[in-house]
Amino acid sequence: MKIICNPVSYGGKARKAWPTVVKALKDAGLDFEVEWTKEPGDAIRITKASVKDHKVICAYGGDGTINEVLTGIGQTGFKNTLGMLPAGRGNDNAFSVRQTNHLADLVDMLVHQETRTIDCLEINGGERYCLGVAGAGIDAVVAEMVLGKSSRLSYNLYLVKGFFTYRPKPMQIDIDDGRITRNVKALSILLCNGQRVGNKKMVAPNAVIDDGLIDIAIIGNTRILETLITSLKLTDGTYIEHPKVEVFRGKKVVIHTTSKKSIPAHAMGEMLGPLPHTFVCLHKVLKILRMSDTILKREGWDKANVFSENLER
Ligand SMILES: [Mg+2]
Incomplete structure (x- = not known):
């Protein structure tokens, strides 16, 4: 077992x-063998160099570190199992697969090595992979501003700055090769495989992580006050009831823009560069370590709606 630490x-x-x-x-x-990262991108490189010798590759760090290890696993054909040792601020990936942050639980997970297989977002044919939430628009702008900022205070300041300075921009969205298309001024487009992003914001309370589908939310042309209200509602997912929010499900999403200004995009806070981008949901390709049924039951997660086996459809 390899552990890549940030x-x-x-x-x-x-x-x-x-x-x-x-x-x-x-x-x-x-x-286990340990290797520390020195700069962004290192965890992808280390993962790719480790896939032959280690069946299980763990990320010790935040959602960005997990994203990099996952990208290394994806770029080498999803042959390895991802272990998440969350040590970040939000740890939203871990929550989306219902893992706790308790050290004893994590040790138990590593000892027993039970696995589950989940969906994974493939970005631009494999440039990046993501198990959580990707997006374009204001959340990417805020992610760019807070990149590398460590304190919670500066994070919140940039968040507020973003909400007062960013205006909705023209974006064209194509879902499943023309099945659904939208040409809208949007504040943000969220593509959700997992349920949570951006430090515990429950943006997709209905996203199922192994149903082969991306939960898509288009937040439309909101004014400043609406933007603030909507952003508060991101925390518990109730923003999806706002009249300017449209939600869909699909397997493939392409986002373009006709705007002359570049619109940034992100995957779990990691910058993807400006639009256009293509996102595809790869169904049940990613093997991850999972916590035991005993732990899930203790946490009240044994029937969590994030797993398709718990849904009565
Ligand atoms: Mg899904």
């Missing part, structure tokens, strides 16, 4: 917590 996750708190983590893993008799 020392700067959560403003350096990941590095500080590591000695405790490593002691717990050793006490449990686990055999």
Whole structure:
């Protein structure tokens, strides 16, 4: 087993917590190899260099680190199992597959190595992969501004700045090769495989992580006050009831723009560069370590709506 660690996750708190983590893993008799990242993109490179020798590759860090390890696994054909050791601020990927952050639970997961297979977003034919939420528009702009900012205060300041300065932009959305098309001024378009993004914002309360479909939300031409209200409702997912929000499900989404200004896009806070981008839901391709049924039951997650096996359709 390989563990790829990002020392700067959560403003350096990941590095500080590591000695405790490593002691717990050793006490449990686990055999593992550790490598630390030095710069963005490193975890992709290290993962690709590790896929032959290690069946399970774990990411110790935030959602960005998990995204990179996942991208390395995807770019080498999804042969390896992803383990998530969340050590970031939001840890939204871990929540989307119903993992806790408790060290004892994580050790239990690594010891038993139970797996589940989930969907994965493929971006631009495999440039990047993402198990959570991708998007274009204001959330990408805010992600760009807060990149590398460690304190919660600066994060919130940039969030507010983004909401007051960003105006909806023209975007063209094509779902499933012309099945649904929209040409709209949109504040944001969210493409959700997982349910949560941006530090515990439950943007897709109905997204199912293994149904082969992306939950798509188009947030339309909202004014500043509406934008603020809508953004508050992102936290619990109730924004989808706003009249200027349209929701769809689909397997493939292409987002373009006719705007002369570039519109940034992101995947779990990692910048993807300006539009256009193509997102495809790869059905049940990604193997991940999962927490035991005992832990899921304890947390009240044994019937969680994020897994298709728990849905009565
Ligand atoms: Mg889905």
